[in-house]
Amino acid sequence: MAAGSAPVFNLFIINKSGGLIYYKDFGSQSKLDTNESLRLASTWHGLHAIAMQLSPIPNGGGIDMLEAGTFDLHCFQTLTGTKFFIATEVGFSGAATLLAIIYDLYTDYVLKNPFYEVEMPIRCDLFDLHLPAAIRKDRSLLVAGVVVPGRT
C-alpha cells in the first residue's frame, strides 16, 4: 500500500453530552485546529439528534452515514451515547468494520485504564500507539470484513 493512502482522513470521539474527547487527523490536506474541531464535534452531536426527530418512521436512530462530494462520514454510537465518527474517502465500504475495531481499542486502552475518567478527554498512550496501525490495515481486508475486532 502506497504511503499516505490510508482511506480514513480523521477520527472524532465525542462523549454523551457532545463534547469532543478525542480528535486525530490521518492525512487530510486541511487539518482542523483545536477550536474548529471542538465546534464541529458539538455541531455533529446536535445534527445527529435532530435527524432522529425528523424520521418518518417512529423510533429511528441518528445519522449512520453522510455522503458528500469529496468524502463520506461514518458514525457509530454506542449504547452509552459515546459517538465515534470518521471521514473517509468516497465509497469506502470497510468503515463499519473499522469503527468496530476502533471501539475495541477504546474499550481496551481507554475504558480499562484505571486512571481514565469517563467523559473526559482521552490521554492514553497505548490508545494513541495502537490506533495508526488499525487505521492503516490493509484496506482490502477491511472491506472484505476479514479483519475481525479483537486481539490481532
Add this chain to the structure above:
Amino acid sequence: MLSVVGGAAGNGVKGNSRINMIYVFNRDGCIFYREWYRPNPPNTDDHKLMFGLVFSLRSFTAKMDPINGASGDGCSFHAFRTNTYKLNYLETPSGIKIILVTDPKMSDLRDALRHIYTNIYVEYVIKNPLYVPGEPFRCELFISNLDTYVTTLS
C-alpha cells in the same frame, strides 16, 4: 418563514412505502411539501427543523471537507442515512433545495433529484405564467407528474 401549501397524498395515489416525503425550499423557506408515507407524525415546526438541519449540515460538510475545509469552501453533501430513512438532497445555484426522504436501502438518487428539478419543477412551476417566483405553490400538473415519477422510483 413562508407558509406552505401541499400535504398528504390522498386517495387514488398508490401507497408507496419506499418514498416517504418531499420538501422544496427556496432561500426564505418551504415552498412545497408532500408526504406519501409518514407513520410518525411530524413535529409542529417540521419545516423549520428540516430547513435548519439541512442548512447546518451543508456548512458542517463544507468545513469537514478534507481538501478545502479550512478555507470554508468545501463541497456539499448529497445524502445521509439513518437506520430508518435516507435523506437525498439537491441544491441548485439559484438556491432551490429539493429534499427527498426515502427508505434507507434506496441507492443513489442524485439523478432522480435532477430529473425532478429539471423536468418537473422547472417545466410545470417555473414555466407556468401564473406562478409568482419565490411564493409557495400548488400546481396540479406538478403534483400529478411528481406522483407518477415517484412511483417509478421504487
